[in-house]
Amino acid sequence: MMFGRIACGLGALLVAGGIAVAQESATPVKPVSTVAPRQVSFTFDRKGVAVAHYRLVVFEDGTGLYEGNEVPSATAYGRAADQTPLPFKHVITISPATSAKVMSMAEKLNRFDMDCASKLKNIADTGTKTLRYEGRDGEGSCTYNYSENKDVQSLTDTFQGIAETLDTGRKLDQLHRFDRLGLDSAMKYLVEEVSSGRALEIGTITKSLESIAQDTDVMARVRNRATALLTQGQMDAAHP
Secondary structure, three states: OHHHHHHHHHHHHHHHHHHHHHHHHHHHOOOOOOOOOEEEEEEOOOOOOOOOOEEEEEEEEOOOEEEEEEEEOOOOOEEOOOOOOOEEEEEEEEOOHHHHHHHHHHHHHHOOOOOOOOOOOOOOOOEEEEEEEEEEOEEEEEEEOOEEEEOHHHHHHHHHHHHHHHHHHHHHHHHHHOOOOHHHHHHHHHHHHHHHOOOOOOHHHHHHHHHOOOOOOHHHHHHHHHHHHHHHHHHHHHOO
């Protein structure tokens, strides 16, 4: 009798345990991904220019980071400027078309595992540039002042075009705060740069443009230009 009661008790425990295990195993467990996203970065260094050093990173999902150091101009809004380089950092999102182009070009260029610097002599110093790829399928980098490879040139133009927009965006923020009259020429310059293709991904400075477009204390033509650029940025973001 005692043995029977023990056996029944063990059976009940086993059944209960089985139910508990079954219920626990039925709960889906979301796997944690340890695979780092693919990224392409562009680093630029050149003495004697306002932004003497910067690094621009683009991830495969279109997010990115732009960071570096900028030397203030000789005079800043009527007062002497400190020439100590100031760090900046922008978290950005670029259009699907541009992010896809960056990743595709990196693959085409063998993840930059190559010699991309020109062998020509007496080339003007346009800055030391480094393209770098990191991803689940490998990594690589190449450094150059000038490259004769058309794809490297195209990718360089893309990164520098994005940097141009972000640098101008910082200038617009400063002018909006300290010198609203100066916004007129700065905004005209930006429109020309965008039209010529030298400034890219206008959507990265949406907040700056919105702030100007909504400020009734700013000249009407400046607000109109800001509004037009915002519309273009929205169209770029919607482009597949």
